Amino acid sequence: MPDDAAKTPPRPAVTDAALRGLVGYGMKRAFMVIGADLARTLEPHGLRMLTFTALTLVAGNPGLSQSQLAEAMQVERPNLVVIVDQLEAAGLITRDRVPTDRRAYALRVTAEGARRLAEASAAVASHEAALLAGLTAQERATLMALLNRIETTDPGRR
Amino acid sequence: MPDDAAKTPPRPAVTDAALRGLVGYGMKRAFMVIGADLARTLEPHGLRMLTFTALTLVAGNPGLSQSQLAEAMQVERPNLVVIVDQLEAAGLITRDRVPTDRRAYALRVTAEGARRLAEASAAVASHEAALLAGLTAQERATLMALLNRIETTDPGRR
DNA sequence: TATTGTTATACTCTATAACTATA
DNA sequence: TATAGTTATAGAGTATAACAATA
Numbered sequence: 001m002p003d004d005a006a007k008t009p010p011r012p013a014v015t016d017a018a019l020r021g022l023v024g025y026g027m028k029r030a031f032m033v034i035g036a037d038l039a040r041t042l043e044p045h046g047l048r049m050l051t052f053t054a055l056t057l058v059a060g061n062p063g064l065s066q067s068q069l070a071e072a073m074q075v076e077r078p079n080l081v082v083i084v085d086q087l088e089a090a091g092l093i094t095r096d097r098v099p100t101d102r103r104a105y106a107l108r109v110t111a112e113g114a115r116r117l118a119e120a121s122a123a124v125a126s127h128e129a130a131l132l133a134g135l136t137a138q139e140r141a142t143l144m145a146l147l148n149r150i151e152t153t154d155p156g157r158r
Numbered sequence: 159m160p161d162d163a164a165k166t167p168p169r170p171a172v173t174d175a176a177l178r179g180l181v182g183y184g185m186k187r188a189f190m191v192i193g194a195d196l197a198r199t200l201e202p203h204g205l206r207m208l209t210f211t212a213l214t215l216v217a218g219n220p221g222l223s224q225s226q227l228a229e230a231m232q233v234e235r236p237n238l239v240v241i242v243d244q245l246e247a248a249g250l251i252t253r254d255r256v257p258t259d260r261r262a263y264a265l266r267v268t269a270e271g272a273r274r275l276a277e278a279s280a281a282v283a284s285h286e287a288a289l290l291a292g293l294t295a296q297e298r299a300t301l302m303a304l305l306n307r308i309e310t311t312d313p314g315r316r
Numbered sequence: 317t318a319t320t321g322t323t324a325t326a327c328t329c330t331a332t333a334a335c336t337a338t339a
Numbered sequence: 340t341a342t343a344g345t346t347a348t349a350g351a352g353t354a355t356a357a358c359a360a361t362a
Binding site for chain 2: 342343344345346347
């Protein structure tokens with residue numbers, strides 16, 4: 001019999017066996033790792049996860065309104081105001097009044113915004129590659145597909 | 159050519175193609191769905207995700223200290239104090255002074271805590287089953303394995 | 317009346333510094 | 340001096356109610 005027992009008595013190692021089977025638990029831990037890394041990656045570019053997401057969506061959907069952006073980001077409108085404020089204050093997007101509906105703003109990236117987004121996107125892409133280095137391309141695709149299916153299967157949808 | 163264009167002109171559908179390839183994006187959206195569902199599931203049992211996790215770990219590791227629990231949960235000690243306070247105030251766990259180290263507390267679930275945990279665990283399990291209804295058992299195992307590998311591959315580990 | 321954007325507000329989660337009491 | 344628990348505090352992220360301007 002092995003003699004490696006009773007070697008480090010003070011810390012009997014905490015077991016989380018009862019939680020390991022829960023997807024919510026694994027998802028939270030994985031997301032916290034990814035989220036923290038993503039924040040570190042975006043910080044030198046003056047962006048956070050939410051502003052990066054908003055900037056990307058505005059770039060890909062020029063002229064969209066704040067309501068549309070909030071819906072796409074699954075963020076409440078009041079919270080989006082702050083995000084758009086910051087991007088506008090940083091000179092990365094513009095808020096143009098829509099002639100046909102003077103209540104709404106048409107959001108567009110500035111030249112500087114496009115430049116910043118390109119830099120940040122490259123950093124994010126290379127960082128994701130490092131994070132997912134342990135997975136094959138096949139596994140990454142599987143992961144994404146499973147995540148998307150969870151999102152769209154949501155039983156608590158309102 | 160099809161005639162389904164120009165049918166709903168006001169909303170050209172926001173595209174997030176540039177983000178769909180990022181694991182961080184899919185992970186966040188999936189986690190928000192799961193997190194919200196989990197919160198709804200736990201609420202009638204008087205628990206939140208953090209208190210449920212703490213209660214589960216205390217039950218599975220009787221006598222562990224707050225420091226050990228904080229480390230296992232990847233929560234800073236000051237934040238754990240509030241969580242333990244709430245569980246203790248609800249009569250679900252006890253804080254016993256450790257005779258050999260009077261600085262530390264030994265955490266243990268009460269009878270009521272064990273009962274509450276059993277109820278909540280059953281609710282969580284059945285809710286996870288509903289959430290993952292679209293995935294096969296094989297796919298769930300794959301998902302969990304991939305999440306764990308992401309967590310342990312963390313390139314930004316300190 | 318309904319919608320767009322906004323303000324104000326509150327609650328949860330997370331993070332850091334600094335304290336106390338023990339060790 | 341180092342560690343366990345604590346207090347105070349600050350910052351994100353999220354959510355709801357209510358308002359002004361416009362439709």
